[in-house]
Amino acid sequence: MLPRRAGRWMLPLAAVLLVAATKGEKPDPATETEHVVSAGETLSGIANRAKVPLVAIAEANGLAEPYVVKLGQKLIIPRQRVHVVKQGDTGFAIGFQYGVPFELVAQANAIKPDATLKVGQKLIIPAVIASPQVIEIREPSFRRPHDGPVILGWRRRADGGGHEGVDFRLKDGDMVRAAASGTVIFAGKAPERFGNLVVIDHGNGWHTAYGHLQKVTVKKGETIRAGERIGLGGHSGEATGPELHFEIRQNGQPVDPAPRLGLKEGG
Template structure:
């Protein structure tokens, strides 16, 4: 918790009201997180992360959002860690923790240091609670893992036979993206059907699986955000043409992915 609070404290409180400098924003009528991020000049993903928001990033009128802004200092000849701390009027101990400095406070020319803000305990506690209390949604928001058309749809019968996911038509080497944010729990060879397979845990019993990959670009235990690459499409396993087999499962049971994703552009 101490490390989390200090990490949050690296965000600087510059003011309020001006979209270019405000660090707290109260959502107004008709506002979206994307619009707020664009006006503030801060990446949407950064605002979402510090406020514990998940896709589709819905916000409500009157909701208070923290806008993370960060100062940095690039070390120049003659700089010392203590001198940098004094220059920015921050406790040396916080500067050291924020940047992982050793006991000697050694820094090197060209090193970029995070300058932690001196924040009130109430501000730190409020941000910490927003992040700590963020929970996986009951039903994750799923985006399409590939933009190609569906070659074979979901058709699972009561006896467990049939097709338990969607097969997307792909070109060899196409990017395959995570359908939702989560943790990679399997990334390797599955010899009976998929060849190369990635499985992501999205919390609350939700998982997605991505099969027939030509290569895997993530590792087990890695956190991956929605839309990030996890591998490249291929024809590994029993596939006879480049494709992506995609599954959504809840508590181990297959779920039809089609109704849970946005329709393909152009459909």
């Protein structure tokens, strides 16, 4: 189970202050770097209008759950995050952690996407602001990666946290299959809580991730068909028992797998 933790995020501690040129003029929520809370506002609403993750604003201002804000309170709106490269980090894993394609991270730091990362190197993580979709993106046809019952489903809270996938109960050594055809872009041990992880690129911005594996049986760059084995189930990483954590992401953002797999709680 992999709920997002605000404490994992590395954020700048300072921001440029914006002052309205005319008394009573409201700054643009999409560009302001400081916000004064007005009557009736919530942190969730402020984050939505600013198009900045709630947890990023919370950590920049030292706020803890339930993220209560007060009238007149000044909030720093971080327009970028900073990641300090750790041993074992890869570009893909960093991008996956923050929900930002690593190509954008590389561009923000004036490096090549395949550049060698050094331990201690600081990387700016740009905020991803959604833009209107002009061209319809074809969605792959997904199938269940395992036939076991669902032990924890998709959960999204108003504060932006929750559980960004589904967990299947399985037995150690059970076969885990690709949910759709694609190319393996990560196969190995993830630096955070995923344990042994496989990520498949299905094209058009769609990816699936398979975590807590006992063994990875594919290699990076390998072409996989839907239903083919990509690993064996287990409880690596921070799993609470034998389970498969499964995610679907579109353009780096998690989406609910349940309707795409025909799932319901309990299997």
